Each structure stands twice: as structure tokens, then as C-alpha cells.
Amino acid sequence: MSDTFTLDGDEIPFESGQTVMQAALAAGHYVPHLCYHPEFRPHGSCKVCTVKVNGRFATSCTLPAQAGLNVESNIDEVNAIRRTLVQMLFAEGNHFCPTCEKSGNCVLQALGYDLGVMTAGFRHLFPDRPVDASHPDILLDFNRCILCELCVRASCEVDGKCVFALAGRGITKHLIVNSESGRLVDTEVDLADKALSVCPVGVILVKRKGFAVPIGERRYDQSPISAQALADAPREPAAPAGRPCSSCEEGS
Amino acid sequence: MSKLRVATTSLAGCFGCHTSFLDIDERLFDLLKLVEFDRTPLTDIKHCGPCDIGIVEGGICNAENVAVLREFRNNCKVLIAIGSCAVTGGLPAQRNHLDLGDCLSEVYLTEPGTSHGLIPNDPELPLPLDKVHPIHEVVKVDYFIPGCPPSGDAIWKFLTDLIAGRTPTLGHGLIKYD
Numbered sequence: 001m002s003d004t005f006t007l008d009g010d011e012i013p014f015e016s017g018q019t020v021m022q023a024a025l026a027a028g029h030y031v032p033h034l035c036y037h038p039e040f041r042p043h044g045s046c047k048v049c050t051v052k053v054n055g056r057f058a059t060s061c062t063l064p065a066q067a068g069l070n071v072e073s074n075i076d077e078v079n080a081i082r083r084t085l086v087q088m089l090f091a092e093g094n095h096f097c098p099t100c101e102k103s104g105n106c107v108l109q110a111l112g113y114d115l116g117v118m119t120a121g122f123r124h125l126f127p128d129r130p131v132d133a134s135h136p137d138i139l140l141d142f143n144r145c146i147l148c149e150l151c152v153r154a155s156c157e158v159d160g161k162c163v164f165a166l167a168g169r170g171i172t173k174h175l176i177v178n179s180e181s182g183r184l185v186d187t188e189v190d191l192a193d194k195a196l197s198v199c200p201v202g203v204i205l206v207k208r209k210g211f212a213v214p215i216g217e218r219r220y221d222q223s224p225i226s227a228q229a230l231a232d233a234p235r236e237p238a239a240p241a242g243r244p245c246s247s248c249e250e251g252s
Numbered sequence: 253m254s255k256l257r258v259a260t261t262s263l264a265g266c267f268g269c270h271t272s273f274l275d276i277d278e279r280l281f282d283l284l285k286l287v288e289f290d291r292t293p294l295t296d297i298k299h300c301g302p303c304d305i306g307i308v309e310g311g312i313c314n315a316e317n318v319a320v321l322r323e324f325r326n327n328c329k330v331l332i333a334i335g336s337c338a339v340t341g342g343l344p345a346q347r348n349h350l351d352l353g354d355c356l357s358e359v360y361l362t363e364p365g366t367s368h369g370l371i372p373n374d375p376e377l378p379l380p381l382d383k384v385h386p387i388h389e390v391v392k393v394d395y396f397i398p399g400c401p402p403s404g405d406a407i408w409k410f411l412t413d414l415i416a417g418r419t420p421t422l423g424h425g426l427i428k429y430d
Contacts, residue, residue: 095429096346098429116422119398128349223424
């Protein structure tokens with residue numbers, strides 16, 4: 001018999017080693033999240049999965065489940081925090097949905113819809129982030145990067161290539177490409193790489209595929225992300241390439 | 253009950269949101285039972301008088317936009333930003349990471365055109381701003397309707413909620429950023 005904690009009043013069973021997020025999703029309870037992905041180690045950077053645990057705030061993707069925790073997720077106080085986090089992400093990058101190929105399949109956008117974000121509210125920073133179109137089949141549009149590190153994790157942990165990394169600190173933090181020239185064309189990246197399929201926003205795009213599914217018929221056009229995320233939830237970790245990564249903190 | 257007075261304008265926008273507003277189609281007649289229009293491209297009234305609701309499409313890209321926006325804020329009890337440009341700066345704001353002087357040189361001096369090698373400087377032309385801004389960076393905005401453009405259904409839902417005294421909510425399918 002497994003232990004339980006409560007989430008918004010419901011008893012959630014968990015197994016030793018599970019995080020609050022893993023246990024909640026496995027039990028069919030959606031907790032909004034952005035940088036968390038069921039196949040990868042938790043990163044805890046976006047804070048969208050913040051919940052109130054015994055009166056204190058914590059990221060549910062990194063918090064180990066413990067018996068008797070009182071977790072509150074779908075309450076106004078916590079959703080207001082999530083809304084502000086999503087607003088800050090929109091203000092920080094150049095998220096111009098009308099020209100984005102990812103529109104309708106974008107997790108950031110879908111979260112904004114679901115949380116009722118009507119405006120970024122803050123002053124937009126309009127950063128200057130040139131795209132990398134060097135690769136014949138893949139486009140990198142850094143304007144939309146939210147620094148979730150999913151591509152970094154996938155490239156290191158699964159592909160064993162470490163094509164991507166984050167550089168800089170604070171507001172200057174940004175996604176870089178690990179090659180001598182800094183351009184994607186000079187890496188070992190391949191169309192079959194896991195790293196290309198995990199971007200929640202519109203940074204990593206396979207060229208000439210952008211509108212294969214028309215706007216209006218895309219994933220989050222069908223139903224809100226809260227109604228779909230559970231389908232992704234209980235999943236085995238992605239198979240690692242078995243090659244430890246020595247070039248970045250992810251594999252260490 | 254007297255009708256609510258509504259004003260609308262398009263600043264640094266494309267009039268797409270106004271076109272989408274007309275997509276409420278025959279519901280326009282229902283709306284006209286509840287509101288009357290002050291300054292708007294539909295009436296061609298040039299200045300905004302005291303209004304209950306002001307609806308602003310487009311961001312702020314020049315000095316005239318600022319003057320019109322302030323006129324709306326000073327006269328409208330409730331100000332609504334409609335569409336991506338008013339809400340985020342939108343398409344015009346895609347020049348924000350470039351230098352304005354470089355933009356003008358590229359368009360009027362480098363590229364072939366009809367400007368005869370001069371950057372237009374007629375005193376009647378409003379001066380462009382260094383950066384394009386969403387309208388909430390210039391005046392207090394009460395409500396936002398995102399979308400490029402928001403659908404007629406979204407605009408109808410929002411306005412009918414507001415006029416009925418409900419907190420306007422769009423929900424899945426009506427709230428769109430693209």
C-alpha cells in the first residue's frame with residue numbers, strides 16, 4: 001500500500017521517489033507546467049507548476065512527494081502567480097504569435113489561453129535575438145526561447161550530442177549552439193534527434209513543415225491544454241544514449 | 253435607459269480589428285439598440301467626446317498616436333485595447349530591435365522608391381517614435397482583447413459581457429493570440 005498526500009482536497013497515492021507532479025499526473029490531476037516533461041529529469045526553472053504546500057510555495061515538479069502533504073494547486077492565489085509568470089515570459093522574449101509557425105501547438109500560448117492571460121502587462125523588452133537559419137533543414141528562432149532547457153536535456157541525455165546549452169546569467173541568459181562557429185549547421189544535429197521534438201515553443205522548427213497542419217486545426221485549437229496534458233503524463237523516461245555528457249552540467 | 257456611447261479608433265494597426273468587429277454581422281443591429289457611436293471610422297466623427305467605452309486598435313508608433321490615445325483615455329470611462337498591436341505592439345513593433353534611423357534609411361534612401369532620395373519630412377507627417385509601444389505603456393488600459401484579429405464572436409462576447417455588467421471572459425476558442 002502506498003502513501004498519500006492531498007491535492008486540492010483529493011487523496012493522491014504516490015510511490016517512494018515520485019515528485020508531487022509525477023504523482024499528481026499519474027493520478028489524473030493536472031498541474032500546469034512548462035519546463036517539466038515526463039520523459040526528463042525535472043528542471044524547476046519556469047515555476048509555472050508552483051503549488052502551495054502546507055502553506056508554503058514550492059515547485060511541484062521538484063518537490064518529493066511525502067505522506068500527509070496538503071497541496072493546493074487550482075486556487076486563485078496560485079493561478080495568479082502562474083499568470084504573472086506567463087506574462088513575464090511573454091514580455092521578456094519576442095513572442096509574436098501571428099507570425100509563429102508554432103501557434104496552436106505552443107505550450108506557452110496554450111497556458112496563456114488556459115490561465116486567461118489577456119495581456120503581458122509588463123513593459124515588453126523587445127530583445128534583439130537574430131535567428132540561426134544556417135542548417136538546411138532546421139531553423140532556430142531564439143526570439144521565442146523561454147530557457148526551459150528541454151532541448152538541452154534531450155540533446156545531452158537522449159541524443160548524447162549536447163548540441164544546445166544555456167549561457168550567461170540572469171537577464172542575459174540565452175540558448176547557444178555548441179559548435180566552434182556557434183551555428184547549428186556545424187553540429188552533429190540530425191532530424192531524428194529527440195532535441196528537435198521537445199521544444200514547447202517555436203524556437204526549434206523543422207523547415208518546410210510549419211503549416212502542414214493548418215492554423216485552427218492544431219493541438220490546442222481542439223481543446224485546452226488542461227484537458228490534454230494528462231494524456232502525456234504517465235510515460236517512461238526517454239531512453240538515454242548511454243553516453244555520459246562531459247561538456248555540460250546536465251550529464252554530470 | 254440611455255444608450256452607452258462608444259468610440260473606436262485605429263492607431264498603428266491595419267484596421268483588421270475593425271473589420272473583425274464588423275464580422276459580428278447582423279448582431280450589429282442588436283448592439284445598436286444598446287450603444288451609439290461617437291468618434292469611429294464608421295461615423296467619421298473626428299474627435300472623441302465623453303464616452304462610456306473606448307476601443308483602441310493598434311499600438312503607438314508616432315506622436316499623433318499618442319495624442320489620439322490620450323484623447324480617448326481622457327474621454328472614455330472604460331478603455332479597451334483590441335488586437336495584438338494594441339496589446340503587445342504587434343507587427344509594427346517588430347522594428348523595435350532595429351534602429352529607427354537605419355529603418356528610414358533602408359526604406360527611403362537605399363531601396364528604390366518614389367522619395368527621390370529624401371526621408372519624408374513634411375510638417376504634416378506625425379513624427380515616428382523611436383520604438384513602437386503597446387498602449388498600456390502610455391495610458392491606463394482597463395481591458396484587453398488579444399488576437400490578430402480577435403474574432404467577431406470574441407468581440408461580441410466581450411462587449412455583451414461588458415455592457416451587461418459582467419466581467420468579460422472569453423474562454424477556450426475565443427481567446428487567441430494569433
